Amino acid sequence: MDAALDGYRVLEIGTGVAAAYATKLLADLGADVVKIEPPGRGDPLRARGPFPGGAPHPEKSGLFLYLNTNKRGITLDLERTAAHAVLERLVADADLLLHDVHPTAMASHGLDWERLSRINPQLVMTSIAPFGLSGPHAHWKATDLVSWSAGGLSTLNGDPSRPDLPPLKAFGDQSGFQAGLNAAIPSLAALFARLATGHGEHVEISVQEALAAILELTFEFWPYCGLVASRLGAKPIQPLCFVECRDGWIFVCCVEEHQWRAFVDLMGNPEWATMEIFADRLARGANFDALHLFLSEYCATRSVAELYEAAQARRIPFAPVSTMGDLLASEHLKARGFFATVEHPCAGTVTMPGRPYLLSATPWRLRRPAPLLGQHTAEVLAPLGFDVDALAAERLV
C-alpha cells in the first residue's frame, strides 16, 4: 500500500470550492474519488478561471484543474429523480459521499441521509452548508465573501487610518478552502471510527462555524473583556508592518525586544532609534506613524532579498511580501519539490501547487489530471450494469 487512503471510495457532489477541496485532499492521499457533475455545464468552477489567455473554456479553468487532480469525473443530472437510482447504486459501494449542495436543494438532489444509510449502513455522508443544516439561518445563502463576513473575519482586516474603506476580504475563495479542510477532518475521523463500530454516520459542517473557529485571539476579547474587535484598532506592538524596499515590499517583524535591537544594529544604529518614542514595542506602536517614516527611508535603499537575508541571518523573522513570481522561483520550494506540473489533454502543461505535506511512508503522488467533463461516465457506470447510452439518450448523464 503506497498511499494512505488506498482503496477508499469517495463520491463528491461539489458546487464550489469546499467539497472539491475536501475530496482533493482525499484523492491526493490515494482515495478513489468520483466527482459527479451536472451534464452540460458541469461544475460551476469550470467557468471561474483563471483561464489561459483569459479565454473561458470549461476544460481550462485553473481553479478547476487544481481542485480536481487525481479524481475521476462522471456526469449525472441529480436534479431529476430518474437519476437518483444511479446515485443510490453508486452509494451502495461508496465509503464516503461528500457534498456542498445547499440544504434547501439536498432532497431534490437525492441527498436523503435516512434513505442512503439504509442502502449502505457503512456509508459516511458529509454535508457542507453555509450555516449548517439546522437553526434559523440554515436556509440562508452565502458565498465566499458572505461567509467570510458571517464568520467574523472580514471585520478584522482594513486600514486603521482609513475608516472610510470597507472591511477587506482575503484573496481567493478562502471560506471554501477552510470549509473543505473542516470537512476532510471529521470525514476521515468517521472512517476511522467505522473501523471500530462497523457503521457509518452523517457529518455536518457549518462554514460560518468553521470560520468563527479561526479568529485567533480576537473572538475572546468579547467574553473575556467585553471589548469589540475592529479593523480600526491600531496594532499595540510595532514594528509588524509592510515597508517598501527598492524593488518591492517587505514585512518588518520584530515581536521581541531582542529582535528590534538586532534590527537597529542591522540598520547601523541610526540616531533616531535612540529616541524615547521608540523605547519599547508599545512605545513604537503608539508612535507608529513616525516609526514608519524612518523605516521607509531606510528600506527604500535596500532590495527585498538583501534585507530579508540580512535580517534572517540575525534571527529576525522578516518575510518578503512574495509575489507569485517569487514563489515560483524560490530555490527552497524547488528543493522541496512543492510545485507540481500536470499534463492535461486540453489545457496542456500546467504548473500548480503540489503536496501540502510530506508523508514519509505514503508520499503524495499525482496519478491523473482533473477529469474532462464526463470523461469517466461509462468507465464508472457500465460495470455497475447501467446502459450508459440509454442514460445519455434521456439526458441523465
Add this chain to the structure above:
Amino acid sequence: MSMPRRAPLAGIRVADFTWVWAGPHCTLQLAHLGAEVIRVETATRLCVTRMLPPFARFQPGPNRSGYFNQYNQGKKSITLDLKRPEALEVARRLCAASDIVAENFAAGVMDRMGLGYTVLRELRPDLIMIALSGYGATGPDAHKVSYGPAQVPLSGFSSVTGYRGHPPMHIGISYGDPTGGLHGAVAVLAALLHRARTGAGQYIDVSQWETTMAVLPEALLAQTLNGAPPERDGNRVPYMAPHGIFRAAGDDDRWVALAIEDDAQWARFARLLGDPELARDARFATLAARKAHEDILERMVAAWIGGRSPEEAVAALQAAGLPAFVAARNRDLAEDPHLQARGYFVTLEHPEVGALLHCGVPWRMSASDSRVRAPAPCLGQHTEEVLRDVCGYRPDEIARLQAAGVLA
C-alpha cells in the same frame, strides 16, 4: 436501544510539544475527536499565547488568556524543564506511550533534544510524528525563523490582498497557523487510517508556508498560465458583481457583505431596489456588463444598504434569496441567535476564569462523540496524573523529580 456514543479517536494519545497557534490548532482537532492530547510545557518558557491578551477581566496570568484557552480546549498540560536530562527521560517515556507526537519547533530542535523521529521510532515503531514548522523540515530555508504574522506575506497572500492601488495588506489573522494546523490534522488522520490497516507509522513534515500556498491556487495559476498575478482589487472578484461590503445606516461602523452570483439574482435585487426596469438595463443585464459598470453599480448598492440598519438590510436581502450577511464582529457572533440555537458555543467551568464563552466544534457527527470535552488546562495541571498513569512513575519518583525542579 441506543448504543453509547464513542469518540472517533478514543484510546489515541498525542504527546503534544507544539506551541503558539499552528501546532495547537492541529492537536485541538484531535482533542475534539476524543484523542487524549497531552501538552508538554515548560514553566521557564511559557507558551506565547499564555502571555497574550485577552486576559479574563483584564487580569494577566498564564491560565487567564482567552487566546490560549480557546485553542487548547480539551487538552491536558504537564510541565517539564526540557533542559534537564531527567525531564528528557520523562518526555521519552511519554512519547513511547503515545500514538502521535506533534511539534512545531524550528527545524532540528527536537533532534537536538534527543527527541527526533529516528530516536522515538526505536521506542515506538508504529509512531506517527508530525512536525509543523514555518518553512518545513528540509530545504535551504529550513533554518529560517518564522512568526505567524510573517506567513501571510511570505505565502503570497499579501501581494494579492488589498484595496486597489493601495499597498499589500494583511488578512486580519495569522492565517498560516490554522491553515497549517488543519492540513496537519488531515495528514495525521490519514496516517492513522494507514496505520490501522498496515501497522506502520510515519513521519509527517508540514510547512506552514506550503499549506498556505495550497489555498492560493487562483493567484498562483494566474501566474503560471498567463505570466501575471491578479491585481489587488479590494472585495471585487472577476466572476460576480456587485460583490462588496457596504456601510449600513448609523454611525457605528457597521457593514453588510453582498454578493450577486448571477443574472437571476441581479433581477431579484433590482426588484428589491424598487426599480425592476434596472433588470432590463443593458448596463447591468449580464456579468460582463455589470463588471464594466461596477463603480456605478456599487454606488446604487451603497445607497440602498446605507439607508437601512445592517439587520434590516440582511433580512430583506436573504428574504429575496440573495447571499448577504453583516460583517460580524466578535460580539455579533457571541449574540447570534442562529449560532446559539445550534449550540456552537461552549461554556465550561475553568478553575481560574470561570465559565466564559468559547467557540466550539465546527462540525456535528450523527453517531460519534465529537465535542469540547474540557476547558483548556492550567499550566502543569496534569503533571502528576500523566507521570503516574501514562509514564509509569511511582509516587516517590514523582516527588523526587518535583523536588529536583525537573517538573517545572
